[in-house]
Each structure stands twice: as structure tokens, then as C-alpha cells.
Amino acid sequence: MSGSRPRYYLTTPIYYVNDVPHIGHAYTTLACDALARFMRLDGHDVRFLTGTDEHGQKVANSARAAGMDPQAFTDRVSQNFRDLTDAWNFSNDDFIRTTEARHIRSCQAIWRKLVAAGEIYLGSYAGWYAVRDEAFYGENELQDGPDGKKVAPSGAEVEWVEEPSYFFKLSAWQDRLLAFYQANPDFILPESRRNEVISFVKGGLRDLSVSRTTFKWGVPVPDDPDHIIYVWLDALTNYITAVGYPETESESFQTYWPADLHMVGKDILRFHAVYWPAFLMGAGLEPPRRVFAHGWWTNEGQKISKSLGNVIDPVELVEKYGLDQVRYFLLREVPFGNDGDFNHQAMVNRMNGELANDYGNLAQRVLSMINKNCQAKVPEPGEMTGDDEGFLGSAHGLIGQVRDAMEVQAFHEGLEAVWAMIRAANGYVDAQAPWKLAKEDPARMGTVLYVLAETIRHLAILTQPFMPDASARLLDQLAVPEDARAFACLGPDHALKAGTELPKPEGVFPRYENGEKTEEGE
RNA sequence: GGCGGAGUAGCUCAGUUGGUUAGAGCACCGGAAUCAUAAUCCGGGUGUCGGCGGUUCGAGUCCGCCCUCCGCUACCA
Numbered sequence: 297m298s299g300s301r302p303r304y305y306l307t308t309p310i311y312y313v314n315d316v317p318h319i320g321h322a323y324t325t326l327a328c329d330a331l332a333r334f335m336r337l338d339g340h341d342v343r344f345l346t347g348t349d350e351h352g353q354k355v356a357n358s359a360r361a362a363g364m365d366p367q368a369f370t371d372r373v374s375q376n377f378r379d380l381t382d383a384w385n386f387s388n389d390d391f392i393r394t395t396e397a398r399h400i401r402s403c404q405a406i407w408r409k410l411v412a413a414g415e416i417y418l419g420s421y422a423g424w425y426a427v428r429d430e431a432f433y434g435e436n437e438l439q440d441g442p443d444g445k446k447v448a449p450s451g452a453e454v455e456w457v458e459e460p461s462y463f464f465k466l467s468a469w470q471d472r473l474l475a476f477y478q479a480n481p482d483f484i485l486p487e488s489r490r491n492e493v494i495s496f497v498k499g500g501l502r503d504l505s506v507s508r509t510t511f512k513w514g515v516p517v518p519d520d521p522d523h524i525i526y527v528w529l530d531a532l533t534n535y536i537t538a539v540g541y542p543e544t545e546s547e548s549f550q551t552y553w554p555a556d557l558h559m560v561g562k563d564i565l566r567f568h569a570v571y572w573p574a575f576l577m578g579a580g581l582e583p584p585r586r587v588f589a590h591g592w593w594t595n596e597g598q599k600i601s602k603s604l605g606n607v608i609d610p611v612e613l614v615e616k617y618g619l620d621q622v623r624y625f626l627l628r629e630v631p632f633g634n635d636g637d638f639n640h641q642a643m644v645n646r647m648n649g650e651l652a653n654d655y656g657n658l659a660q661r662v663l664s665m666i667n668k669n670c671q672a673k674v675p676e677p678g679e680m681t682g683d684d685e686g687f688l689g690s691a692h693g694l695i696g697q698v699r700d701a702m703e704v705q706a707f708h709e710g711l712e713a714v715w716a717m718i719r720a721a722n723g724y725v726d727a728q729a730p731w732k733l734a735k736e737d738p739a740r741m742g743t744v745l746y747v748l749a750e751t752i753r754h755l756a757i758l759t760q761p762f763m764p765d766a767s768a769r770l771l772d773q774l775a776v777p778e779d780a781r782a783f784a785c786l787g788p789d790h791a792l793k794a795g796t797e798l799p800k801p802e803g804v805f806p807r808y809e810n811g812e813k814t815e816e817g818e
Numbered sequence: 819g820g821c822g823g824a825g826u827a828g829c830u831c832a833g834u835u836g837g838u839u840a841g842a843g844c845a846c847c848g849g850a851a852u853c854a855u856a857a858u859c860c861g862g863g864u865g866u867c868g869g870c871g872g873u874u875c876g877a878g879u880c881c882g883c884c885c886u887c888c889g890c891u892a893c894c895a
Contacts, residue, residue, distance in 0.1 A: 309895085310895090311895080312894090312895035313895095314895070315895075349895065352894090352895070354894080354895075355895095421893090423893090432893085466892095487823095488822070488823055488824090488889075488890095489889090489890090491821085491822050491823075491889095491890085492821085492822065492823090492889070492890045492891085493890085494822095495820090495821050495822065495890070495891080496821095496890065496891070496892080498821085499820090499821085499891070499892095501892085502892070502893085504892085504893060505893060506893095526893085527893080527894085527895075528893080528895095531895080562889085563895090564895080565890095566890090566892070567892095567893095570892090571892095571893090629830090630830090631830095631831075635888095642830090642844095645844070645845095648855095649843095649844075650843095652855055652857080653855075653857055653858080654857095654858090656854095656855060656857090657854055657855055657857045657858070658854085658857095658858085659854095660853095660854055660855060660857085661853050661854030661855090661857080661858080662853085662854085663854090664853065664854060665853050665854080668853085669853090712832095712842090712843085715843090716842090719843095722857095722858055722859070723858085723859065723860090725853075725854090725858075725859085726850090726851070726853095726858060726859040726860085727859080729851080729853085730853065731851095731852075731853040731854095732853090734853085801854095803854095803855050804855095805855080806855075807855060807857090
């Protein structure tokens with residue numbers, strides 16, 4: 297199905313199953329979902345991947361604590377993340393799990409490739425290890441305990457241990473990575489993050505331990521079953537597994553790799569922007585085209601943490617405000633890349649002011665007038681004035697502005713461009729006063745309402761990536777066929793046909809009042 | 819400490835390569851309208867553009883110093 301359409305492959309991180317899905321997971325995937333939908337509507341052959349990271353000692357411990365086999369345990373907890381994709385209407389094309397056979401095979405294949413290329417060697421990993429925590433700690437994290445023994449932040453005693461470990465020769469990649477960043481200035485966004493990464497790499501790189509012998513829940517190292525492949529090499533490889541690695545000649549791999557975008561939270565940027573390109577280049581593969589590091593949300597101005605008990609449940613959020621409303625808020629409230637604050641008042645302001653009042657009411661007032669004054673049919677446009685034409689021209693040109701924003705993941709700017717048009721449309725309604733024209737000049741009224749209906753068609757088509765349900769309902773109310781909702785149908789060639797019967801309009805963006813969404817439009 | 823970013827109207831932010839009276843949204847005040855989800859539209863800001871000094875005919879926009887805040891400074895996803 298790829299044909300000659302441009303392809304677009306984008307990924308979320310794979311989420312660690314030891315966590316319960318929270319707003320941060322939903323946010324990352326939401327950003328990808330909006331982008332994936334946008335690209336599909338814009339004619340791209342899109343591949344949108346998300347999934348779960350299911351290996352590691354913490355998972356093994358949790359499974360044991362639950363009295364379960366690790367595989368059965370991960371089968372259960374990874375379901376939480378698949379449920380989230382349904383609850384939030386995510387349109388991912390695939391959901392990968394690191395415990396799947398395809399991934400284990402892929403991991404071992406890239407491992408062999410790196411070994412053959414001389415990028416991996418056997419050494420030993422030494423550090424302060426806390427038996428109680430089953431974890432290593434850095435020297436700077438330790439404190440002196442009684443008896444002069446070192447103590448971990450958790451209070452556990454640590455001891456100096458050495459274990460055999462395979463290492464990836466990251467230290468040899470500094471210059472090549474810097475050259476890569478130089479040659480690809482948009483590889484890391486936002487730009488401030490790019491500076492951080494470059495600064496980090498300039499500071500020198502150490503070889504990276506990529507295997508463990510202290511636990512077993514992972515992908516076995518080929519030809520050395522005492523070791524399992526450690527976290528990042530396992531986890532990051534999912535991005536190529538999902539498009540067919542190690543079958544690099546397959547149609548899938550040829551079509552979709554390198555990925556156009558890895559969307560990540562700012563906390564895991566380094567792994568994606570430093571380790572991952574090095575792994576890939578070391579294995580003779582192309583690095584991805586972009587890594588975008590987005591920010592975090594606070595809750596009513598407070599840092600979110602389990603200990604504070606203010607974690608935001610993405611499913612509850614949607615039940616409270618509505619899915620499209622939450623999707624809109626998260627992508628509109630904050631310049632994408634920055635941190636943001638989720639607070640009730642801001643949510644309601646966006647929901648009522650921008651969705652219900654600006655957008656919803658625009659559609660409702662126009663469609664109602666058509667319903668009452670035009671026999672519920674798309675009116676016949678007469679001669680257009682310069683104002684009409686200029687106004688419609690703005691609607692036709694909107695896609696260009698939104699596209700420019702989306703190409704650099706500036707969701708807030710794309711939405712701002714759409715809202716500038718919505719505000720202008722409300723101004724046009726008032727300036728033309730079609731309710732007056734109904735009595736004085738019905739033909740002119742028809743033209744005005746036609747121009748507005750056509751504008752709303754453009755708006756609804758453009759808001760589909762952000763608010764799929766509400767946008768679809770608006771397009772239904774304009775009787776736009778399902779197959780005429782792509783961006784190719786923007787512009788005059790697919791304009792509404794006069795005489796088309798329209799259903800009775802219904803509100804699509806309820807207001808939030810008195811602690812409840814209004815009944816209407818629910 | 820080192821490197822980097824930021825400090826613009828009450829709030830959140832835009833402000834191309836320096837150039838007419840520094841902008842938007844929200845909030846607030848006043849007016850209009852009444853088609854519409856009590857929604858909409860129009861009008862209204864004397865803002866030390868963090869501070870001081872400098873370059874320039876001219877700086878929010880360049881340079882220096884200072885103040886404040888933030889991010890990064892490796893093997894936990």
C-alpha cells in the first residue's frame with residue numbers, strides 16, 4: 297500500500313510496564329497520534345508505533361511479588377497500556393512488546409551485528425551495589441554510614457562488586473556523533489535540548505555497559521547465556537524490530553526506516569539522541585531523522601509524584617472533561633516542548649471559551665441559520681464580494697500554516713492558526729449579519745451562509761487530527777462524505793454543493809459548568 | 819563549578835537579518851447586536867521590553883558587567 301506516497305514513521309517510547317499509565321504516557325502518545333492523523337490526512341503512508349518495555353529486574357521483582365511468572369505478569373500489566381490507546385482514541389498501527397519473539401530475534405541480530413563490527417567487547421562492570429535494592433549506585437549518591445561503610449540513598453548498605461559485562465564502544469563515537477548533529481541541525485528538537493546533547497557529547501563519552509548477569513529477565517546474549525542484553529540496547533531496538541529488522545531488505549524496512557520521528561519525554565532524550573544513533577551507525581543502519589523531547593505537566597502548579605499522591609489518571613481525566621476537550625487542552629495550552637501546568641481553571645477556560653464559545657458556537661449559529669432559513673440545505677452562493685473571496689481565501693490557505701507548524705511539532709501554533717480563523721469567522725458573521733439579510737436580502741444571506749459553511753468545512757477537516765470525534769460530527773452535519781475529509785479535499789475543488797440536504801445541527805462541544813459537562817452535545 | 823536557555827501588559831506568551839505610536843489570547847471596563855451552546859462583535863493599556871553601561875542617526879532586537887529563575891552535567895524505565 298505504500299505506493300509513491302511519502303511515508304512517515306513515528307514512534308512513542310515503549311512504556312515500562314512497572315508503571316501504571318499516567319498523564320505523561322498519554323501526552324506523549326497523544327502528540328504522536330495528532331501528528332500521525334495529520335500526516336495520514338495529508339497523504340502520507342503513516343506508520344505509528346507504540347508499545348511496552350517489559351524486561352528488567354524491577355519487572356522480575358514485581359512479578360515475583362505478585363506470585364506470577366514474569367511473562368504472565370507482563371501479559372497482564374501491558375494490557376493497561378493497550379487499554380489506554382482505546383480510551384484516548386489513539387490510532388497506532390502497531391503495539392510492540394519487548395517480550396515478543398520478533399523483538400528477541402531482532403535484539404539478538406543487532407547484537408551480533410555490533411559484535412561483528414567490533415563495537416562490543418567483554419569487560420567487567422564495577423560499582424557500588426546494594427544487595428537489598430538489587431541496584432548499582434553512583435559514588436556521588438552514597439553517604440557514609442556507621443562503621444565507615446557506604447550507604448545508598450535508600451539506606452541499604454552497598455559493597456564494591458565487579459561483574460563481567462559486555463560494553464559498547466561509545467567512547468569512539470564522539471566525533472561521529474558531533475558531525476552527525478552538525479549535518480542534521482533538526483535532528484534534536486527543541487533547539488535548547490540540542491544544545492544540551494551536544495554539550496554532553498563534547499564532554500566526552502564513556503563506554504556503555506550493555507549486558508547484565510545479575511538477573512535473567514531479558515533477551516539472552518547470543519552465544520553467552522550467562523548474560524542478558526541490558527536495558528537501552530534492548531529497549532531502543534524496538535523501533536527497528538517493528539519495521540522488520542533484521543530483514544533490512546524487506547519492503548517494510550525499506551519503506552519505513554529510518555524513522556521520521558521518535559517522540560520522547562525530556563528525561564530520556566540522551567538515550568535517543570546519543571546512544572541510539574551510535575548503536576545504529578555501529579550496526580550499519582541509518583539513524584532516525586528526528587528526536588523531539590517534550591516537557592512535563594504539573595498538577596495545579598505542583599510537581600506530580602506518587603508520594604504526593606497527585607498523579608493524574610488519564611482515564612479519569614477523559615471521563616471528567618471529555619476526550620476531545622482533553623486532547624485539545626494538552627496540545628493547545630503549552631508551546632510544545634515546554635513544561636505545562638494542568639489545572640482545572642485553565643482546562644475549563646479552554647473548554648468553554650475556545651471550544652464551546654468560539655468553535656462550537658460558530659458552527660451552531662451558522663448551521664442553525666441554514667437549517668431555519670435555507671430549508672436545511674446548503675444554500676446557493678451568489679456573486680461574491682471581495683470580502684467573501686478574501687475570507688474564503690484565508691480558509692483555503694490555512695492548511696499551509698498548520699502544515700508548517702506540524703512539521704516541527706508546533707501543535708500549539710497549528711491550533712492558534714486555526715483559532716485565528718475561527719475568531720475571524722465569528723467576526724464575519726457579525727459584520728454580515730445574515731439574520732438581518734434573511735428579511736432584507738435572502739440571496740445575499742445565502743451567499744454569506746455558504747461562505748461560512750464552506751469555512752466550517754475547512755475548519756472541521758483541519759481539526760480532525762486533534763479532535764477526531766467532534767470534527768467528524770461537524771463534518772457529518774455538513775454532509776461531507778467520509779471519503780472527502782482528507783486535506784486533498786481542502787480548497788474550492790471539493791466545495792460544498794448547493795442544495796445538499798443537511799441534518800439538524802447539534803452542539804458538539806458542551807460547556808463545563810457547576811462541576812459537570814452540560815447535557816447538551818454529550 | 820562548567821555549558822546552555824530565559825527574564826516583554828495582572829496572567830500565559832509572540833516579537834524575522836536593529837528602524838514609523840512594542841503585539842496576541844485570557845482577565846478587566848465600556849458599548850453594539852440578538853442568528854447561536856447566556857454564546858458573538860466593536861472599542862479601551864501611562865507596559866522603566868530584569869538592572870547598569872556601551873556601540874549606533876536609531877536597540878526589546880548587537881556588546882560588556884550585574885541580578886533572578888530554569889535546564890543539562892552518563893549507565894532507573
